[in-house]
Each structure stands twice: as structure tokens, then as C-alpha cells.
Amino acid sequence: MTVFFSKACELGIQAVLYLSIKKQNVIVSADEISQELKVPKEFVSKILQKLTYHGITGSKKGKGGGFYLAKNPGNIRLIDIIEAIDGLDIFKSCVLGFPGCSNENPCPVHDKWGKLREEAYKMFSEETLSQLKEKTIQKILNL
Template sequence: MSIIFSKGCEYGLQAVLYISTLERDRRILIKEVAEKLQIPVHFLAKILQQLSQKGILKSYKGSKGGFVLGRSPEEIRLIDIVNALDGMSIFTECILGFPGCSTEHPCPVHDKWGKIRTEAYEMLADETIADVKEKSKSKIASLGMDS
């Protein structure tokens, strides 16, 4: 087993991307997101909750409630979502698991992995959900199809 992001983080990324493809002011129900993306509702509820607390989403309780983006899509970067849900440890910890991996005491792949990790970081930090809106739309549109 190897993973990049936790399941919750994957779900969170998908959910925010989905919401970003809809009308900006429409309040989206957890249920709708869960059904569209095939995510367990109660689990998704937790995740959207965290994203609300971090300001990435904004939630409204009660009837006519639901979720909207917490700020404009140009101001939500993929890294914000990752940071909110999984934190930044993936960008700081040694890929080989060695303790104290640093410039002074680098692991055998410290430099090469550092370069790749930086690229990954920059990708996530450069891309806003506005940037990928159209790609998100077509990917989500493909989800219903028989695989």
C-alpha cells in the first residue's frame, strides 16, 4: 500500500472541484455531492465541515441550506485543500522515512526527491480551482458512464 493523500483529502478535493463547476451562489447539499461522486455521505459531511472551518467552503444550516465556495474560485488553490485536510507533512518528511533528513544529514535520495516534491508542491500551489474548472466539468461528467 502506498498513498499520496488520505481518502478524506481525495474526497475533499473532488467535492470542492465539483462545487466549483456549479453556479457560484447555489447552495449544494452534502447528499448531492455524495451521490454524484459516490462518497459515503456521513464521511463526506465531516470533510466538508473541516473545509468550512478553514474557510474554503461556507455552509448554511437549515432548509435552503447547503455549501458554497468560501471565496472566489481564483483564490482557492489545490494546495489549500490539501493543507486543510492532510497538512503539509508530505512536503517535509523523508520519503525513505529516515529521521532527521535534512541538508546536513541528507538521505540517499534527498536532493532528487526534493526536486520532485517541489514540482508537486508548485503544481498544487499554482492551480486554482478556477484554472481547472472546465477539466473538472468534463471529468465529473464522465463519472456516470459505465466503466
Template sequence: MEVIRRNTEYAIRALVHLAANREAVASAWEIAGSQDVPVEFLQKILQKFVKRGIVDSHRGAQGGFSLAKEPGEVTLLEVVETMQGKLAMNRCFLGRDGCPRSPNCPLKQNWLRMEEQIASHMAGITLQDLVDQVRESSRFEVRGERQ
């Protein structure tokens, strides 16, 4: 099973790109190219972040997208939830109006605790952290490759 969806992964990569080139305005086309994402799809994705106020958009020639906040202030949790909503271990399905077993469901509390664990873990990671880590590791790579 897979928790993080494709478009969420795309979103993260795009935002890391924006965070790395802070100040600059990058077009969807440019981002898509550098991050291996279908352009039209990426546009859709970025729109969600614009609505959430995480990304600014600039129409017209020389337009594009830029981060609306400091990279240190955008958490992975926000990004993931923007794309796929609140992560749930299990919203109980049976029963039209909520799970009929709900009162004595032995798992509810456990699922909730796991959800909280993941959420708080994600809330502790910011775009800035990701940018830093990428820089760190690519420094090694470049050194290695230079002869």
C-alpha cells in the same frame, strides 16, 4: 506508494462540484450522491474547509455548503494541505527530538527541493482550472455520445 489520500480526492471532487455550481447551496447529501462519496464521511471532510474559510456552511432546511471564495482563488495546494497537512518527502524519524543525523544528512536538501517543486506545481492549479478542464473534456464526450 500513494501521495494523495482517499479523503483528499473526495475533497477535491466535492470542491470542484461546488465551484461548478457557484452561488448555489448544495447539501452534503447532494454532493455525496453526485460524486460517489459516503455522506457522513464527506460531512467530516467539508467541515475542515469550513473552518479554513474556504467553504461556507448553511444550517437548517434548504441549507448546505457553498464556496466561500472565487474558484480561481482556491489552489490545489490549499485543498491538499487542508486534508493531509504539509506534504513531506521525509521527516526523519530516528531520535526523539529530531533526527540525530540531521547535521550531515545527505538528503535533507534534496527532499526539501522536491517538496517545493510539488508544492509550487499544486499552487499553480485552481478550482477554476479544474472546472474548466472538466467542461472541456465532457463537451467532447457528449458530442461523441449523441449518435
């Protein structure tokens, strides 16, 4: 687990990346995703339902049901997934949790964290699922 995002967010990113390497409009069961990512099916389903609510994934109920990308992979950025699950507070708040941390009243790591936070936000905002497809395929194959 990382310090940056919740476990749910990490899994949400992984699940959406997994869906992005499938052919467009292919419905993938939560069972398949959970087996491929080696996580509980119920956890996958709950997170993907949240992403469906936010319009990133879609779902089909019943026999042959599952999840699919609701948008073209070139139109989904990693920041969209992060915002839907964890929100964007990590990119706005003090990394040490000090209330009122600001440029005028900085915490001990304010300046360094500010630069890292900006770079991280920029990276997650620029990367689309399409741009990450080949690297995702390699990672999934090596799980």
C-alpha cells in the same frame, strides 16, 4: 487511493472541485455531492465541515442546506485544500519517514524526492479552481 494524500484529502479536493463548477453562491447538499462523487454522505459532510472551518467552503444548515464555496474559485488553490485537511508536512518531511533526513544526512531517495516534492508543491500552489474548471467538468461528467 494515492500514496501522496489521505483519502479525506483526496475527497476534499474532489468535493471542492465539484462545488467550483456550480454557479457562485449556489448551495449544494452533501447528498448531491456524495452521489456525484460516489462516496458516503457522512464522509463528505465531515470533510466539508473541516473546510468550512478553514474558510474554503461555507455551509447552511436546515432544509435547503448544504455547502458552497466561501471564496471566488480564482482565489482557491489546491494547496489551500491540502493544507486544511492534511497539512503541508508531506512537502517538508522525508518520504521514507527517516527522522533527521536532510541535505547533510539524506535518505536513499532524498535528492530525487526533493525535486518531485518541489514540483508537486509548485503545481498545487499555482493551480486555482477557476483554472481547472473545464477539466473538472469533463471529469465529473465521466464519473
